Amino acid sequence: MGLSLFYFVAFLSVFFALLVIFSKNPVHSVLYLIVTFFTFTIHYILLNAQFLAVVNFIVYMGAIMVLFLFVLMLLNLNKETEPMKSNLLKVAGVIAGMCLLVTIAGSVKALDVSDPLVLKDPGIGLVKNLGKVLFSDFLLPFEISSILLLTAMVGAVLLAKRDTKHA
Amino acid sequence: METVTQTIQSVPLNHYILFSTVIFAIGVMGVLIRRNAIVIFMSIELMLNAINLLLTAFSAYRGDAAGQVFVFFIMALAAAEVAVGLAIIVMVFRNTQSVDINVLNRLKW
Numbered sequence: 001m002g003l004s005l006f007y008f009v010a011f012l013s014v015f016f017a018l019l020v021i022f023s024k025n026p027v028h029s030v031l032y033l034i035v036t037f038f039t040f041t042i043h044y045i046l047l048n049a050q051f052l053a054v055v056n057f058i059v060y061m062g063a064i065m066v067l068f069l070f071v072l073m074l075l076n077l078n079k080e081t082e083p084m085k086s087n088l089l090k091v092a093g094v095i096a097g098m099c100l101l102v103t104i105a106g107s108v109k110a111l112d113v114s115d116p117l118v119l120k121d122p123g124i125g126l127v128k129n130l131g132k133v134l135f136s137d138f139l140l141p142f143e144i145s146s147i148l149l150l151t152a153m154v155g156a157v158l159l160a161k162r163d164t165k166h167a
Numbered sequence: 168m169e170t171v172t173q174t175i176q177s178v179p180l181n182h183y184i185l186f187s188t189v190i191f192a193i194g195v196m197g198v199l200i201r202r203n204a205i206v207i208f209m210s211i212e213l214m215l216n217a218i219n220l221l222l223t224a225f226s227a228y229r230g231d232a233a234g235q236v237f238v239f240f241i242m243a244l245a246a247a248e249v250a251v252g253l254a255i256i257v258m259v260f261r262n263t264q265s266v267d268i269n270v271l272n273r274l275k276w
Contacts (some may be wrong), residue, residue: 006178010186017190017213021197026205033209040216047227052219052238059242064212064249071253072205075260083202083267093199101192108184116179121230125223133232134239145243152247159254162261 006046013039024084026077030068037061049125183224190217204256204266208249215245 016039019032037060044053085093123129134142190213197210219238226234256266263270 006182010182013186014189014193017193020209020213021193021201021206026203029206029209033212036213037216040220043220044223047223049223049227049235049238052223052235055239055242056219059246060212060216064246067249067253068205068209071257074257075205075266077203077205077266083265083269085200085202090200094196096199097192097196100195101188104188104192105185108181108188115228124227124230124232125235129232130235130239134236137233138236138240141240145240148247149243152250156250156254159251160257 006043009039009042009046013043026072027069030065030072033068034061034065037065044125047125048122051125051127051130180224180228183221187217187221187224190214190220202267202269204259204268205253207268208252208256212245212249215241 013036016032016036020029020036023029023032037056041053041056041061044050044056194210194212194214194217197213198207201207201210219241222234222238222241226232226238259271260266
């Protein structure tokens with residue numbers, strides 16, 4: 001059961017990721033992306049990274065996806081307004097992506113590391129442990145990331161605001 | 168919780184790398200074959216998530232918490248990127264009435 005659970009969830013992730021890029025309607029794309037992120041949350045739980053599972057659930061599935069859906073709703077996009085590339089470009093894009101996949105998969109095969117993944121320290125992904133590392137070794141990057149978020153917030157407000165002087 | 172941690176014990180690290188590669192390649196394909204700027208953004212999110220999962224798997228494999236802290240920073244960065252990017256898309260839509268990236272082809276030269 002243990003092994004097959006990972007492969008089942010991995011299959012679901014790949015399936016819904018493919019649906020994200022191949023569905024015609026952008027609203028369906030966002031909904032499939034939410035399901036994909038949910039399967040990623042299950043992966044984090046399987047790796048016993050509980051903090052990341054919760055953050056992935058709240059930040060990605062909550063905040064980011066709501067932002068996407070909100071913008072889609074604001075722009076009123078649907079299947080009719082969806083711009084499509086020509087079939088030739090699509091085939092070329094898929095072939096290019098497959099080439100990347102084959103190259104990385106081939107180099108992984110050349111590495112020949114196939115030890116089973118054993119959780120050396122099962123408590124590593126717990127909030128207590130990660131908090132200790134985050135606020136001791138990574139204190140400066142953590143504070144800088146808060147400035148990054150502030151900058152992004154100011155930038156987003158500035159960009160989305162209507163220009164009242166010139167319009 | 169013990170049973171959950173037991174289930175993952177037998178998955179080879181290679182399979183995590185291959186799985187993340189597949190998701191990353193799907194993201195690259197999405198960027199290449201779509202013209203809707205928002206769907207391209209979603210594909211970038213897919214790529215970031217593939218990297219996140221791989222970093223988590225490596226961190227669990229090595230028994231080092233630094234990998235999971237990196238994932239935390241990548242998530243903060245993704246949130247900032249999405250906020251600014253979607254604001255830019257809204258502005259582009261306001262000026263051109265479309266989210267087709269071919270409208271922006273004057274950026275090429």
